[in-house]
Amino acid sequence: MAKILKGATAQETHSAILDLIRSSGTVTRVDLAERSGLTGASISRVVKQLLADGLIIETGLGDPTGGKRATLLQFNPRARHAVGISIDTPSTTYVITDMSGRVIEQVSSRGIGRDAPATAVKRITAELEDLIVKADVEPSSLIGVGVALAGRQGGGGLRLLRTDPEKYAWEPFAVRDTLMETIDHPIVVENDSTCAAIGEFWAGRIPSANDFATVYMAAGFGLGLVTNGDVYRGSSSNVGEIGHMVLDVNGPECWCGGIGCLESLAAPAAVVKRAEQDPSLATALGLRGRRTSVRSDFAKIARLAAAGDPRCTELIEESATYLAKALLSITNLLDLDQIILAGPGFSEAGDIYVRITTTEINRLSFVRAMHPTRVEQSKLGPSAAALGAASLVLHSQLTPHQKSGR
Template identity: 80%
Template sequence: MAKILKGATAQETHSAILDLIRSSGTVTRVALADRSGLTGASISRVVKQLLAEGLIVETGLGDPTGGKRATLLQFNPRARHAVGISIDTLSTTYVVTDMNGRVIEQLASKGIGRDTPATVITRLVGELEDLITRTGIESATLVGVGVALAGRQGSGSSLLRADRERYAWEPFAVQGQLSQAIDHPVVVENDSTCAAIGEFWAGRIPSANDFATLYLAAGFGLGLVTNGDVYRGSSSNVGEIGHMVLDVGGPECWCGGNGCLEALAAPARVVELAQADGPLATDLGLRGKRTSVRTDFARIARRATEGDPRCLELIQQSARYLAKALLSITNLLDLSQIILAGPGFSEAGDLYVQAATEEINRLSFVRAIHPTRVELSKLGPSAAALGAASLVLHSQLTPHQTSNRALAT
């Protein structure tokens, strides 16, 4: 932190100290000075300003050290609020969070189905207004709306996605419409990116800790947080782990390649293999339709955790492929922490954690130097929506860490 603040502007210092308070939960002025490398006088000036702005509050006293007990500082959770929306084929999830990233109100609505963005946005705006009214928060404290959406970032109207039925829902294609329809600052991001920043913000992870979040819904996405911000790559499309090739002679993927993780281990592939076993498909009541992949996959995963050997083998095969992909990512990026998030891990997430942990502990190139911890997200199935709200807070309150994706007004 001291290196970051060397030569920093007043705004950057203000932002960095606020982030230290976020990750600490509660902290004294003395501890802030030690961790930032700033003088006590500088810390006192910044803290005084943050208190005046209402962003932090004094809360109790620190542990006794022989002298006067220091006053503890923490976020004022009611000072700022944000809305996060996760737009998915099956459902739309809304959350309103306080400054700590704690959910204070939420709403589940129907998904986009085959509707166009224009049709859904009209409904979305109405539901959003009702939700905000229900929370009773003051408009002045609402800093923005974040939207998590599967798809590629980009610009213009060119078709980027191989799935022609979904290209209209690429984030870049709906950014403008949302910004015009919602009377608040708006940011639209990939769902895996949102899930990663949600873990960082709501999980109080320090900015010095780099980690990755693997998000599973219909497919796989990877969000990478480094130096307190998500790493986006040259066009904000980093993290397409679903199209990492694991078998050059494997099944064809919708992206045009062969043997991608997506084609080998995604929910659609697991359901396809289950459908090939007629008695199993009948026993589980699988519908076998494109629109039912997520619910069919959940049935298979649930039965696997109950000990059905047929379902257990299908989930374990999927988990083994994912473990191989995460091993490669770990070797490439030297990760010490990987978090598995998203609705795809709701039923059998522990099986995926076990497979990845065993593979990485056994074969990671740096296993003799440090362990790589694999764990399930504590944010639950709404990780993307909560992460979208966290992204707004992150962008507005700690801009010194926010790279190239500002809020659109």
């Protein structure tokens, strides 16, 4: 490894060392010296400070090697906590995590549905305050609140993505400012894909050296990129819009104005629409009566596919095949070695998506000869985005390596 840190500021060095400890699980000072490139003397100083801050703890002795046994160092997960909120159409999820990304408390309430943003955010603020009060964490250990949503940065702050059965729209709304009025903690707002990515990075203890992407599937698709241990945000923080990659120049028209976009071919709405076109399947699924919601209809199809229903399997495999093409393009473009599938869209039939994308990428990618590209389903479950939002707070507060805080 041998990073060279000569000349960095205290904060940078501390966060880099903390990051090594985080991603290693358990390490000795000697390990840290080797892997950071710093000398034992410097490590000694930094570790002393981190111990004093309570950010790490000594947890025993290393294996005997013929001399003094090394003291084992570990992240002290309970030293700090963060709140993560995932705001989505069908549901809102709140989590409080410790520093290792483990969930301490979790609450769900209904989503924003068709509520006006102001109403929805007001309610969320109240629920958030309740949660902070109710949760039994030392108030001073709560370092911030992260918010994940399907939105984008734009004129006048962030814009919420509003999904209707028939149309999509962005509504500009200053989520962050509204929350700040009542919540007295740092607040970070980020789109759900990026949150999911940083969540994997943090909770999955992925080393800073790895470059990887997380595909987040909810109503549509998004991609979060983590490179060099930091979120890649691009020139206006709108990286990762993969829903409108062109996959079929002769395909169906998309609401975005384009043709043959991934979203219009493979998103939940597209799958449900195809199911509706098969009369017997539509009836069997109960799609004929009053529409509940695209998202729950899709979940039903995915669940049946996972259980082996041939017609549903075919539909999901079709969706997965389109996604695989998109991910193949992205792998070739960015030379990734790890892709993680996260979000509610994969919770029922993630296995099918993993299987098909893995096969496609390892059959056709240009880097397959150098290194395999692993595709895995997120282990964080359906609350990946909320957990990621909390991780983003941890990340930006604890390892502000360079430009993490935007």
